[in-house]
Amino acid sequence: MRNEQNQASARPLAAARRADIAEVLRRNGSVTVAELERLYGISSMTARRDLAELERQGLARRTHGGAVLPDIAAHEDSFAKRLETASEAKEALAEAALAMITPQETIFLDSSTTTYFLARRIVEEGIELTVITNSLPVMELVAGAPTPGVELIGVGGALRRLTRSYVGPLAVSAVRSYYADRVFVSVKGVTPDGALTDADSLEAEVKRQMIAQAAESVLLLDATKLAVRGLTAIAKLDGLSAVLTHGVTDKQLAALREHNAEVKAVERGPRNGRGGRT
Amino acid sequence: MRNEQNQASARPLAAARRADIAEVLRRNGSVTVAELERLYGISSMTARRDLAELERQGLARRTHGGAVLPDIAAHEDSFAKRLETASEAKEALAEAALAMITPQETIFLDSSTTTYFLARRIVEEGIELTVITNSLPVMELVAGAPTPGVELIGVGGALRRLTRSYVGPLAVSAVRSYYADRVFVSVKGVTPDGALTDADSLEAEVKRQMIAQAAESVLLLDATKLAVRGLTAIAKLDGLSAVLTHGVTDKQLAALREHNAEVKAVERGPRNGRGGRT
DNA sequence: GTGTTAATGATCGTTTCTGTTCGGTTTTTG
Protein backbone atom coordinates (compact mmCIF):
# COMPACT_ATOMS: atom_id res chain seq x y z
CA MET A 1 0.00 0.00 0.00
CA ARG A 2 2.02 2.87 1.22
CA ASN A 3 5.40 1.45 1.91
CA GLU A 4 7.76 1.33 -0.96
CA GLN A 5 10.71 3.61 -0.77
CA ASN A 6 11.52 5.06 2.62
CA GLN A 7 15.13 4.12 2.43
CA ALA A 8 17.68 6.49 3.79
CA SER A 9 16.04 9.26 1.82
CA ALA A 10 15.51 12.65 3.31
CA ARG A 11 12.79 12.74 5.94
CA PRO A 12 9.59 11.71 4.25
CA LEU A 13 6.97 11.97 6.91
CA ALA A 14 6.89 10.78 10.45
CA ALA A 15 3.36 9.50 10.17
CA ALA A 16 4.13 7.64 6.96
CA ARG A 17 7.15 6.06 8.58
CA ARG A 18 5.08 4.84 11.48
CA ALA A 19 2.51 3.39 9.14
CA ASP A 20 5.33 1.66 7.36
CA ILE A 21 6.69 0.27 10.59
CA ALA A 22 3.25 -1.06 11.40
CA GLU A 23 3.23 -2.80 8.03
CA VAL A 24 6.64 -4.35 8.60
CA LEU A 25 5.43 -5.50 11.96
CA ARG A 26 2.35 -7.09 10.48
CA ARG A 27 4.47 -8.95 7.96
CA ASN A 28 7.34 -10.03 10.15
CA GLY A 29 5.57 -10.37 13.46
CA SER A 30 8.28 -8.37 15.19
CA VAL A 31 10.79 -5.57 14.79
CA THR A 32 13.82 -4.46 16.72
CA VAL A 33 14.88 -0.95 17.55
CA ALA A 34 18.21 -1.57 15.83
CA GLU A 35 16.44 -2.59 12.62
CA LEU A 36 14.46 0.59 12.62
CA GLU A 37 17.56 2.69 13.16
CA ARG A 38 19.24 1.15 10.15
CA LEU A 39 16.13 0.99 7.98
CA TYR A 40 14.99 4.55 8.37
CA GLY A 41 18.15 6.25 9.48
CA ILE A 42 16.65 7.43 12.70
CA SER A 43 17.96 7.44 16.23
CA SER A 44 17.08 4.74 18.70
CA MET A 45 15.13 7.24 20.72
CA THR A 46 12.90 8.06 17.78
CA ALA A 47 12.47 4.39 17.04
CA ARG A 48 11.36 3.76 20.57
CA ARG A 49 9.00 6.69 20.41
CA ASP A 50 7.48 5.31 17.23
CA LEU A 51 6.94 1.93 18.79
CA ALA A 52 5.42 3.56 21.86
CA GLU A 53 2.99 5.38 19.60
CA LEU A 54 2.06 2.19 17.77
CA GLU A 55 1.48 0.52 21.08
CA ARG A 56 -0.81 3.35 22.06
CA GLN A 57 -2.75 2.70 18.90
CA GLY A 58 -3.01 -0.98 19.74
CA LEU A 59 -0.94 -2.00 16.74
CA ALA A 60 2.08 -3.27 18.60
CA ARG A 61 3.24 -4.52 21.94
CA ARG A 62 6.52 -3.22 23.27
CA THR A 63 9.24 -5.65 24.23
CA HIS A 64 12.80 -5.27 25.30
CA GLY A 65 14.72 -4.31 22.20
CA GLY A 66 11.75 -3.86 19.93
CA ALA A 67 8.11 -4.77 19.57
CA VAL A 68 5.87 -7.66 18.53
CA LEU A 69 2.34 -8.01 17.28
CA PRO A 70 -0.33 -7.82 19.96
CA ASP A 71 -1.62 -11.16 21.14
CA ILE A 72 -3.92 -12.98 18.82
CA ALA A 73 -5.31 -15.55 21.19
CA ALA A 74 -8.53 -17.42 20.61
CA HIS A 75 -11.72 -17.14 22.58
CA GLU A 76 -12.92 -20.39 24.01
CA ASP A 77 -16.26 -21.51 25.29
CA SER A 78 -16.85 -23.02 28.64
CA PHE A 79 -20.04 -24.72 27.64
CA ALA A 80 -18.46 -27.97 26.60
CA LYS A 81 -19.06 -29.35 30.01
CA ARG A 82 -22.75 -28.80 29.79
CA LEU A 83 -22.82 -31.07 26.80
CA GLU A 84 -21.45 -33.95 28.81
CA THR A 85 -24.51 -34.35 30.91
CA ALA A 86 -26.36 -36.36 28.31
CA SER A 87 -29.68 -37.87 28.91
CA GLU A 88 -30.35 -40.94 26.84
CA ALA A 89 -34.01 -40.21 26.31
CA LYS A 90 -33.40 -36.67 25.13
CA GLU A 91 -30.69 -37.76 22.76
CA ALA A 92 -32.97 -40.35 21.25
CA LEU A 93 -35.77 -37.84 20.84
CA ALA A 94 -33.39 -35.33 19.32
CA GLU A 95 -32.18 -37.94 16.86
CA ALA A 96 -35.69 -38.75 15.77
CA ALA A 97 -36.59 -35.07 15.50
CA LEU A 98 -33.52 -34.49 13.36
CA ALA A 99 -34.85 -36.98 10.83
CA MET A 100 -37.97 -34.88 10.43
CA ILE A 101 -36.07 -31.80 9.38
CA THR A 102 -35.67 -30.79 5.76
CA PRO A 103 -32.73 -28.60 4.79
CA GLN A 104 -33.45 -24.93 4.11
CA GLU A 105 -36.55 -24.84 6.23
CA THR A 106 -37.24 -22.60 9.18
CA ILE A 107 -37.89 -24.02 12.62
CA PHE A 108 -38.76 -22.76 16.07
CA LEU A 109 -36.92 -24.26 19.02
CA ASP A 110 -38.26 -23.65 22.49
CA SER A 111 -36.19 -23.33 25.64
CA SER A 112 -36.27 -26.90 26.83
CA THR A 113 -33.23 -29.07 27.33
CA THR A 114 -34.62 -31.58 24.86
CA THR A 115 -34.53 -29.07 22.04
CA TYR A 116 -31.07 -28.11 23.17
CA PHE A 117 -29.95 -31.60 22.29
CA LEU A 118 -31.70 -31.25 18.96
CA ALA A 119 -29.89 -27.99 18.29
CA ARG A 120 -26.62 -29.65 19.03
CA ARG A 121 -27.30 -32.40 16.52
CA ILE A 122 -28.30 -29.84 13.90
CA VAL A 123 -25.06 -27.98 14.36
CA GLU A 124 -23.06 -31.20 14.33
CA GLU A 125 -24.61 -32.27 11.08
CA GLY A 126 -24.17 -28.83 9.60
CA ILE A 127 -27.68 -28.78 8.24
CA GLU A 128 -28.53 -25.54 6.50
CA LEU A 129 -31.67 -24.00 7.91
CA THR A 130 -32.98 -21.11 9.93
CA VAL A 131 -33.45 -21.51 13.65
CA ILE A 132 -35.63 -19.18 15.69
CA THR A 133 -35.34 -19.60 19.42
CA ASN A 134 -35.80 -17.89 22.75
CA SER A 135 -33.28 -20.14 24.46
CA LEU A 136 -29.98 -18.53 25.33
CA PRO A 137 -28.08 -21.82 25.43
CA VAL A 138 -29.35 -22.68 21.97
CA MET A 139 -28.28 -19.28 20.72
CA GLU A 140 -24.82 -19.79 22.12
CA LEU A 141 -24.66 -23.21 20.56
CA VAL A 142 -25.69 -22.12 17.10
CA ALA A 143 -23.69 -18.91 17.16
CA GLY A 144 -20.58 -20.82 18.09
CA ALA A 145 -20.94 -23.30 15.28
CA PRO A 146 -17.79 -23.69 13.19
CA THR A 147 -19.76 -23.83 9.94
CA PRO A 148 -22.09 -20.91 9.38
CA GLY A 149 -24.73 -23.12 7.81
CA VAL A 150 -27.38 -22.35 10.38
CA GLU A 151 -29.06 -18.98 10.24
CA LEU A 152 -30.03 -17.82 13.68
CA ILE A 153 -32.84 -15.53 14.64
CA GLY A 154 -32.86 -14.79 18.32
CA VAL A 155 -36.01 -13.97 20.21
CA GLY A 156 -35.35 -11.31 22.77
CA GLY A 157 -37.21 -10.23 25.86
CA ALA A 158 -36.73 -10.44 29.58
CA LEU A 159 -34.34 -13.15 30.67
CA ARG A 160 -35.76 -15.87 32.88
CA ARG A 161 -32.67 -17.08 34.68
CA LEU A 162 -34.00 -20.41 35.79
CA THR A 163 -34.37 -21.66 32.26
CA ARG A 164 -31.97 -19.20 30.63
CA SER A 165 -34.59 -18.16 28.15
CA TYR A 166 -36.24 -14.98 27.00
CA VAL A 167 -39.89 -14.51 27.83
CA GLY A 168 -42.46 -11.79 28.23
CA PRO A 169 -44.47 -9.57 25.91
CA LEU A 170 -41.51 -8.64 23.76
CA ALA A 171 -40.59 -12.27 23.23
CA VAL A 172 -44.12 -13.20 22.31
CA SER A 173 -44.47 -10.35 19.85
CA ALA A 174 -41.09 -11.21 18.35
CA VAL A 175 -42.23 -14.78 17.77
CA ARG A 176 -45.40 -13.44 16.26
CA SER A 177 -43.43 -11.64 13.59
CA TYR A 178 -42.11 -14.89 12.13
CA TYR A 179 -43.61 -17.96 10.49
CA ALA A 180 -41.82 -21.27 10.50
CA ASP A 181 -42.22 -24.63 8.83
CA ARG A 182 -41.92 -26.52 12.06
CA VAL A 183 -41.70 -26.08 15.78
CA PHE A 184 -40.18 -28.49 18.26
CA VAL A 185 -41.41 -28.11 21.80
CA SER A 186 -41.09 -29.93 25.03
CA VAL A 187 -43.24 -29.33 28.04
CA LYS A 188 -43.30 -29.83 31.74
CA GLY A 189 -46.11 -32.35 31.71
CA VAL A 190 -49.07 -33.83 29.86
CA THR A 191 -52.35 -34.39 31.62
CA PRO A 192 -54.46 -37.52 31.13
CA ASP A 193 -56.98 -35.53 29.16
CA GLY A 194 -54.40 -34.45 26.64
CA ALA A 195 -53.38 -30.98 27.76
CA LEU A 196 -49.80 -29.75 27.62
CA THR A 197 -48.82 -27.88 30.76
CA ASP A 198 -45.85 -25.85 31.89
CA ALA A 199 -44.63 -24.56 35.22
CA ASP A 200 -44.24 -20.99 34.12
CA SER A 201 -46.93 -18.97 32.43
CA LEU A 202 -44.52 -16.65 30.65
CA GLU A 203 -42.68 -19.60 29.19
CA ALA A 204 -45.98 -21.17 28.22
CA GLU A 205 -46.99 -18.05 26.39
CA VAL A 206 -43.94 -18.20 24.16
CA LYS A 207 -44.43 -21.89 23.37
CA ARG A 208 -48.06 -21.27 22.54
CA GLN A 209 -47.15 -18.50 20.16
CA MET A 210 -44.51 -20.63 18.50
CA ILE A 211 -47.02 -23.39 17.92
CA ALA A 212 -49.43 -20.88 16.45
CA GLN A 213 -46.84 -19.52 14.04
CA ALA A 214 -45.57 -22.87 12.78
CA ALA A 215 -47.04 -24.95 9.98
CA GLU A 216 -46.25 -28.14 11.82
CA SER A 217 -45.70 -28.66 15.52
CA VAL A 218 -43.82 -31.54 17.06
CA LEU A 219 -43.85 -32.43 20.73
CA LEU A 220 -40.82 -34.17 22.20
CA LEU A 221 -41.98 -36.21 25.14
CA ASP A 222 -40.07 -38.46 27.47
CA ALA A 223 -41.70 -40.74 29.99
CA THR A 224 -41.09 -38.50 32.98
CA LYS A 225 -43.51 -35.94 31.62
CA LEU A 226 -46.50 -38.21 31.98
CA ALA A 227 -46.30 -38.22 35.73
CA VAL A 228 -46.28 -34.49 36.31
CA ARG A 229 -48.53 -31.62 35.63
CA GLY A 230 -47.61 -27.98 35.35
CA LEU A 231 -49.53 -24.94 36.43
CA THR A 232 -50.61 -23.42 33.19
CA ALA A 233 -51.98 -24.99 30.08
CA ILE A 234 -50.24 -24.42 26.79
CA ALA A 235 -52.24 -26.33 24.24
CA LYS A 236 -54.04 -29.56 23.53
CA LEU A 237 -52.44 -32.69 22.19
CA ASP A 238 -54.89 -32.86 19.30
CA GLY A 239 -53.68 -29.57 17.97
CA LEU A 240 -50.21 -30.88 17.26
CA SER A 241 -48.89 -32.40 14.07
CA ALA A 242 -46.81 -35.09 15.69
CA VAL A 243 -45.63 -36.41 19.03
CA LEU A 244 -42.37 -38.23 19.57
CA THR A 245 -42.15 -40.27 22.75
CA HIS A 246 -39.45 -42.23 24.45
CA GLY A 247 -39.65 -44.80 27.19
CA VAL A 248 -43.41 -44.84 27.60
CA THR A 249 -45.36 -48.03 28.16
CA ASP A 250 -47.79 -49.51 25.64
CA LYS A 251 -50.65 -48.48 27.79
CA GLN A 252 -49.50 -44.87 28.00
CA LEU A 253 -48.91 -44.88 24.28
CA ALA A 254 -52.44 -46.02 23.63
CA ALA A 255 -53.76 -43.29 25.90
CA LEU A 256 -51.84 -40.65 24.03
CA ARG A 257 -53.07 -41.96 20.70
CA GLU A 258 -56.61 -41.32 21.80
CA HIS A 259 -55.82 -37.65 21.66
CA ASN A 260 -53.51 -37.61 18.70
CA ALA A 261 -53.02 -40.24 16.01
CA GLU A 262 -49.53 -39.11 15.12
CA VAL A 263 -47.84 -40.40 18.24
CA LYS A 264 -44.64 -42.27 17.53
CA ALA A 265 -42.52 -44.17 19.98
CA VAL A 266 -38.82 -43.57 19.52
CA GLU A 267 -36.66 -46.28 20.95
CA ARG A 268 -33.00 -46.43 20.48
CA GLY A 269 -31.52 -49.39 22.19
CA PRO A 270 -33.59 -52.18 23.66
CA ARG A 271 -36.02 -50.49 25.86
CA ASN A 272 -39.47 -51.31 27.05
CA GLY A 273 -41.42 -54.03 25.29
CA ARG A 274 -42.38 -52.43 22.03
CA GLY A 275 -40.03 -51.81 19.27
CA GLY A 276 -41.53 -48.76 17.65
CA ARG A 277 -40.93 -47.92 14.04
CA THR A 278 -38.11 -45.53 13.69
CA MET B 1 -4.59 12.63 -13.91
CA ARG B 2 -5.03 16.27 -14.56
CA ASN B 3 -1.72 17.72 -13.64
CA GLU B 4 -1.24 20.38 -16.28
CA GLN B 5 1.09 23.20 -15.57
CA ASN B 6 1.74 23.19 -11.92
CA GLN B 7 3.89 26.29 -12.13
CA ALA B 8 2.79 29.69 -11.16
CA SER B 9 1.75 30.08 -14.77
CA ALA B 10 -1.84 30.69 -14.04
CA ARG B 11 -4.16 30.22 -11.14
CA PRO B 12 -7.06 28.48 -12.73
CA LEU B 13 -8.79 27.25 -9.68
CA ALA B 14 -7.72 26.33 -6.22
CA ALA B 15 -10.22 23.49 -6.25
CA ALA B 16 -8.50 21.93 -9.25
CA ARG B 17 -5.20 21.97 -7.46
CA ARG B 18 -6.72 20.36 -4.42
CA ALA B 19 -8.25 17.63 -6.52
CA ASP B 20 -4.83 17.07 -7.98
CA ILE B 21 -3.27 16.87 -4.57
CA ALA B 22 -5.88 14.33 -3.58
CA GLU B 23 -4.92 12.29 -6.61
CA VAL B 24 -1.24 12.41 -5.73
CA LEU B 25 -2.13 11.38 -2.24
CA ARG B 26 -4.13 8.42 -3.44
CA ARG B 27 -1.23 7.28 -5.56
CA ASN B 28 1.59 7.78 -3.10
CA GLY B 29 -0.16 7.24 0.18
CA SER B 30 1.33 10.40 1.58
CA VAL B 31 2.50 13.91 0.70
CA THR B 32 4.61 16.48 2.46
CA VAL B 33 4.07 20.18 2.62
CA ALA B 34 7.51 20.73 1.12
CA GLU B 35 6.61 18.59 -1.88
CA LEU B 36 3.51 20.62 -2.51
CA GLU B 37 5.41 23.87 -2.32
CA ARG B 38 7.83 22.66 -4.96
CA LEU B 39 5.22 20.94 -7.11
CA TYR B 40 2.74 23.76 -7.38
CA GLY B 41 4.88 26.74 -6.53
CA ILE B 42 2.72 27.69 -3.63
CA SER B 43 3.60 28.79 -0.15
CA SER B 44 3.66 26.39 2.74
CA MET B 45 0.70 28.16 4.22
CA THR B 46 -1.42 27.48 1.18
CA ALA B 47 -0.26 23.90 1.10
CA ARG B 48 -1.34 23.46 4.68
CA ARG B 49 -4.68 25.06 3.96
CA ASP B 50 -5.22 22.69 1.08
CA LEU B 51 -4.45 19.70 3.22
CA ALA B 52 -6.74 20.98 5.95
CA GLU B 53 -9.52 21.25 3.39
CA LEU B 54 -8.88 17.73 2.13
CA GLU B 55 -9.02 16.48 5.66
CA ARG B 56 -12.33 18.18 6.18
CA GLN B 57 -13.56 16.33 3.11
CA GLY B 58 -12.29 13.07 4.55
CA LEU B 59 -9.79 12.59 1.74
CA ALA B 60 -6.69 12.98 3.84
CA ARG B 61 -5.45 12.84 7.37
CA ARG B 62 -3.23 15.68 8.49
CA THR B 63 0.09 14.85 10.06
CA HIS B 64 3.09 16.84 11.06
CA GLY B 65 4.85 17.77 7.84
CA GLY B 66 2.16 16.67 5.46
CA ALA B 67 -0.72 14.25 5.19
CA VAL B 68 -1.44 10.58 4.68
CA LEU B 69 -4.41 8.62 3.41
CA PRO B 70 -7.14 8.09 5.97
CA ASP B 71 -7.66 4.47 6.93
CA ILE B 72 -11.07 3.67 5.65
CA ALA B 73 -12.15 0.68 7.61
CA ALA B 74 -14.66 -1.19 5.54
CA HIS B 75 -13.63 -4.49 6.98
CA GLU B 76 -14.34 -5.58 10.46
CA ASP B 77 -12.68 -8.01 12.81
CA SER B 78 -14.50 -10.75 14.62
CA PHE B 79 -15.58 -10.32 18.19
CA ALA B 80 -12.90 -12.66 19.52
CA LYS B 81 -10.23 -10.79 17.63
CA ARG B 82 -11.37 -7.37 18.78
CA LEU B 83 -11.42 -8.63 22.32
CA GLU B 84 -7.66 -8.95 22.21
CA THR B 85 -6.84 -5.49 20.91
CA ALA B 86 -6.31 -2.48 23.13
CA SER B 87 -7.70 -4.42 26.05
CA GLU B 88 -5.97 -2.18 28.53
CA ALA B 89 -7.68 0.89 27.16
CA LYS B 90 -11.01 -0.86 27.14
CA GLU B 91 -10.60 -1.95 30.73
CA ALA B 92 -9.80 1.58 31.79
CA LEU B 93 -12.81 2.92 29.92
CA ALA B 94 -15.02 0.24 31.43
CA GLU B 95 -13.83 1.20 34.89
CA ALA B 96 -14.67 4.84 34.32
CA ALA B 97 -18.03 3.96 32.84
CA LEU B 98 -18.77 1.80 35.83
CA ALA B 99 -18.44 4.84 38.06
CA MET B 100 -21.18 6.58 36.11
CA ILE B 101 -23.73 3.89 36.83
CA THR B 102 -26.29 4.23 39.57
CA PRO B 103 -27.78 1.07 41.05
CA GLN B 104 -31.32 0.20 40.03
CA GLU B 105 -31.17 2.07 36.76
CA THR B 106 -31.68 0.67 33.29
CA ILE B 107 -28.92 0.79 30.71
CA PHE B 108 -28.42 -0.16 27.07
CA LEU B 109 -25.19 -1.90 26.12
CA ASP B 110 -24.27 -2.18 22.47
CA SER B 111 -22.38 -5.02 20.85
CA SER B 112 -18.86 -3.64 21.15
CA THR B 113 -16.05 -5.32 23.01
CA THR B 114 -15.60 -2.22 25.13
CA THR B 115 -19.07 -2.56 26.57
CA TYR B 116 -18.35 -6.25 27.03
CA PHE B 117 -15.63 -5.25 29.44
CA LEU B 118 -18.10 -2.96 31.15
CA ALA B 119 -20.63 -5.77 31.44
CA ARG B 120 -18.01 -7.95 33.01
CA ARG B 121 -17.22 -5.34 35.63
CA ILE B 122 -20.91 -4.86 36.38
CA VAL B 123 -21.30 -8.56 36.96
CA GLU B 124 -18.15 -8.72 39.06
CA GLU B 125 -19.34 -5.91 41.27
CA GLY B 126 -22.79 -7.41 41.49
CA ILE B 127 -24.47 -4.08 40.84
CA GLU B 128 -28.24 -4.34 40.72
CA LEU B 129 -29.64 -2.90 37.54
CA THR B 130 -31.33 -3.79 34.29
CA VAL B 131 -29.24 -4.37 31.20
CA ILE B 132 -30.69 -4.29 27.71
CA THR B 133 -28.36 -5.54 24.99
CA ASN B 134 -28.19 -7.00 21.52
CA SER B 135 -24.82 -8.58 22.15
CA LEU B 136 -24.83 -12.33 22.56
CA PRO B 137 -21.55 -12.40 24.52
CA VAL B 138 -22.93 -9.85 26.95
CA MET B 139 -26.05 -11.95 27.34
CA GLU B 140 -23.97 -15.02 28.08
CA LEU B 141 -21.92 -13.06 30.56
CA VAL B 142 -24.83 -11.59 32.45
CA ALA B 143 -26.93 -14.74 32.35
CA GLY B 144 -24.04 -16.71 33.75
CA ALA B 145 -23.51 -14.38 36.66
CA PRO B 146 -23.35 -16.11 40.04
CA THR B 147 -25.43 -13.43 41.72
CA PRO B 148 -28.73 -12.68 40.04
CA GLY B 149 -28.45 -8.98 40.71
CA VAL B 150 -28.52 -7.96 37.09
CA GLU B 151 -31.82 -8.10 35.26
CA LEU B 152 -31.28 -8.93 31.61
CA ILE B 153 -33.43 -7.96 28.68
CA GLY B 154 -32.17 -9.42 25.47
CA VAL B 155 -32.73 -7.79 22.13
CA GLY B 156 -33.43 -10.40 19.49
CA GLY B 157 -33.25 -10.33 15.74
CA ALA B 158 -31.10 -11.85 13.06
CA LEU B 159 -27.72 -12.96 14.31
CA ARG B 160 -24.71 -11.28 12.76
CA ARG B 161 -22.06 -13.91 13.29
CA LEU B 162 -19.03 -11.72 12.89
CA THR B 163 -19.91 -9.57 15.86
CA ARG B 164 -22.13 -12.11 17.58
CA SER B 165 -24.90 -9.60 17.87
CA TYR B 166 -28.52 -9.30 16.89
CA VAL B 167 -29.41 -6.78 14.25
CA GLY B 168 -32.10 -6.01 11.74
CA PRO B 169 -35.64 -4.65 11.85
CA LEU B 170 -36.69 -6.87 14.72
CA ALA B 171 -33.75 -5.77 16.83
CA VAL B 172 -34.39 -2.10 16.14
CA SER B 173 -38.06 -2.37 16.95
CA ALA B 174 -37.25 -4.28 20.11
CA VAL B 175 -34.94 -1.51 21.25
CA ARG B 176 -37.64 0.98 20.40
CA SER B 177 -39.96 -0.64 22.91
CA TYR B 178 -37.71 0.27 25.83
CA TYR B 179 -36.46 3.43 27.45
CA ALA B 180 -33.28 3.48 29.47
CA ASP B 181 -31.52 5.89 31.77
CA ARG B 182 -28.25 5.51 29.98
CA VAL B 183 -26.63 3.95 26.97
CA PHE B 184 -22.98 3.02 26.59
CA VAL B 185 -21.80 2.76 23.02
CA SER B 186 -18.54 2.34 21.23
CA VAL B 187 -18.02 2.87 17.54
CA LYS B 188 -15.65 1.97 14.75
CA GLY B 189 -14.34 5.47 14.28
CA VAL B 190 -14.85 9.17 14.77
CA THR B 191 -14.28 11.61 11.92
CA PRO B 192 -12.58 15.01 12.32
CA ASP B 193 -15.91 16.78 11.97
CA GLY B 194 -17.39 14.88 14.87
CA ALA B 195 -19.37 12.08 13.25
CA LEU B 196 -19.52 8.60 14.74
CA THR B 197 -19.12 5.92 12.10
CA ASP B 198 -19.44 2.17 11.98
CA ALA B 199 -18.46 -0.50 9.48
CA ASP B 200 -21.89 -2.10 9.30
CA SER B 201 -25.13 -0.28 8.65
CA LEU B 202 -27.32 -2.78 10.45
CA GLU B 203 -25.21 -2.49 13.54
CA ALA B 204 -25.26 1.28 13.23
CA GLU B 205 -29.03 1.26 13.12
CA VAL B 206 -29.27 -0.52 16.44
CA LYS B 207 -26.79 1.83 18.09
CA ARG B 208 -28.67 4.83 16.76
CA GLN B 209 -31.93 3.57 18.15
CA MET B 210 -30.34 2.88 21.52
CA ILE B 211 -29.06 6.42 21.68
CA ALA B 212 -32.51 7.71 20.81
CA GLN B 213 -34.17 5.69 23.55
CA ALA B 214 -31.78 6.61 26.33
CA ALA B 215 -31.92 9.66 28.54
CA GLU B 216 -28.14 9.91 28.55
CA SER B 217 -25.69 8.56 26.05
CA VAL B 218 -22.05 7.86 26.78
CA LEU B 219 -19.43 7.13 24.14
CA LEU B 220 -16.46 4.97 25.09
CA LEU B 221 -13.57 5.92 22.87
CA ASP B 222 -10.05 4.59 22.80
CA ALA B 223 -7.28 6.19 20.79
CA THR B 224 -7.42 3.68 17.96
CA LYS B 225 -10.82 5.02 16.92
CA LEU B 226 -9.50 8.43 15.98
CA ALA B 227 -7.40 7.09 13.15
CA VAL B 228 -10.12 5.21 11.32
CA ARG B 229 -13.37 5.98 9.66
CA GLY B 230 -16.22 3.56 9.09
CA LEU B 231 -18.64 3.43 6.23
CA THR B 232 -21.90 4.54 7.72
CA ALA B 233 -22.64 7.42 10.03
CA ILE B 234 -24.38 6.76 13.31
CA ALA B 235 -24.69 10.09 15.01
CA LYS B 236 -22.90 13.32 15.82
CA LEU B 237 -20.66 13.85 18.79
CA ASP B 238 -22.64 16.87 19.89
CA GLY B 239 -25.73 14.76 20.41
CA LEU B 240 -24.14 12.72 23.17
CA SER B 241 -24.22 13.37 26.90
CA ALA B 242 -20.64 12.40 27.58
CA VAL B 243 -17.53 10.99 25.98
CA LEU B 244 -14.90 8.97 27.81
CA THR B 245 -11.54 8.71 26.10
CA HIS B 246 -8.34 6.84 26.74
CA GLY B 247 -4.88 7.37 25.35
CA VAL B 248 -5.65 10.38 23.18
CA THR B 249 -3.27 13.30 22.91
CA ASP B 250 -4.01 16.72 24.33
CA LYS B 251 -4.55 18.03 20.86
CA GLN B 252 -7.00 15.32 19.94
CA LEU B 253 -8.76 15.97 23.19
CA ALA B 254 -9.13 19.63 22.33
CA ALA B 255 -10.48 18.75 18.90
CA LEU B 256 -13.08 16.48 20.45
CA ARG B 257 -14.08 19.15 22.93
CA GLU B 258 -14.98 21.42 20.06
CA HIS B 259 -17.80 19.06 19.24
CA ASN B 260 -18.77 18.06 22.73
CA ALA B 261 -17.88 19.76 25.98
CA GLU B 262 -18.37 16.65 28.06
CA VAL B 263 -15.22 14.89 26.92
CA LYS B 264 -13.25 13.32 29.72
CA ALA B 265 -9.87 11.68 29.46
CA VAL B 266 -9.56 8.46 31.38
CA GLU B 267 -5.95 7.55 31.91
CA ARG B 268 -4.84 4.52 33.74
CA GLY B 269 -2.04 3.30 31.59
CA PRO B 270 0.12 4.77 28.81
CA ARG B 271 0.45 8.49 29.18
CA ASN B 272 -0.45 10.74 26.29
CA GLY B 273 1.23 13.65 24.64
CA ARG B 274 4.92 14.31 24.71
CA GLY B 275 7.30 14.26 27.59
CA GLY B 276 4.47 13.53 29.95
CA ARG B 277 4.76 15.59 33.06
CA THR B 278 3.40 13.74 35.98
C1' DG C 1 -14.49 53.43 -11.26
C1' DT C 2 -15.65 51.31 -6.27
C1' DG C 3 -16.83 47.70 -3.11
C1' DT C 4 -16.96 42.80 -2.09
C1' DT C 5 -15.28 38.27 -1.83
C1' DA C 6 -11.90 34.65 -2.15
C1' DA C 7 -7.33 33.19 -2.39
C1' DT C 8 -2.76 33.77 -1.26
C1' DG C 9 1.64 35.16 0.97
C1' DA C 10 4.27 36.94 4.98
C1' DT C 11 5.09 37.40 9.94
C1' DC C 12 5.80 35.44 14.33
C1' DG C 13 4.86 33.16 18.70
C1' DT C 14 3.79 28.29 19.68
C1' DT C 15 3.95 23.40 19.04
C1' DT C 16 6.00 19.19 17.42
C1' DC C 17 9.71 16.31 16.09
C1' DT C 18 14.19 14.78 16.64
C1' DG C 19 18.96 13.58 18.35
C1' DT C 20 21.99 13.70 22.27
C1' DT C 21 23.16 13.01 26.89
C1' DC C 22 22.97 10.51 31.05
C1' DG C 23 21.56 7.86 35.01
C1' DG C 24 19.02 3.73 35.95
C1' DT C 25 17.36 -0.94 34.67
C1' DT C 26 17.28 -5.31 32.24
C1' DT C 27 19.51 -8.93 29.83
C1' DT C 28 23.38 -11.43 28.63
C1' DT C 29 27.87 -13.25 29.43
C1' DG C 30 31.80 -15.16 31.70
Next chain:
DNA sequence: CAAAAACCGAACAGAAACGATCATTAACAC
Protein backbone atom coordinates in the same frame (compact mmCIF):
# COMPACT_ATOMS: atom_id res chain seq x y z
C1' DC D 1 26.63 -14.52 40.86
C1' DA D 2 28.98 -10.54 39.36
C1' DA D 3 30.55 -7.90 35.54
C1' DA D 4 29.60 -6.31 31.03
C1' DA D 5 26.68 -5.05 27.50
C1' DA D 6 22.47 -3.54 25.85
C1' DC D 7 18.46 -1.17 26.55
C1' DC D 8 15.34 2.13 28.53
C1' DG D 9 13.27 6.61 29.28
C1' DA D 10 13.52 11.42 31.24
C1' DA D 11 15.29 15.82 30.16
C1' DC D 12 17.22 19.26 27.23
C1' DA D 13 17.92 21.98 23.05
C1' DG D 14 17.86 22.97 18.24
C1' DA D 15 15.38 22.70 13.98
C1' DA D 16 11.32 22.31 11.54
C1' DA D 17 6.49 22.75 11.15
C1' DC D 18 2.30 24.78 12.63
C1' DG D 19 -1.49 28.07 12.67
C1' DA D 20 -3.57 32.61 13.94
C1' DT D 21 -3.40 37.02 12.09
C1' DC D 22 -2.90 40.63 8.86
C1' DA D 23 -1.80 42.60 4.39
C1' DT D 24 -1.90 42.06 -0.60
C1' DT D 25 -3.73 40.67 -4.93
C1' DA D 26 -7.12 38.99 -8.28
C1' DA D 27 -11.74 38.34 -9.86
C1' DC D 28 -16.22 39.92 -10.08
C1' DA D 29 -20.58 42.76 -9.49
C1' DC D 30 -22.54 47.09 -9.83
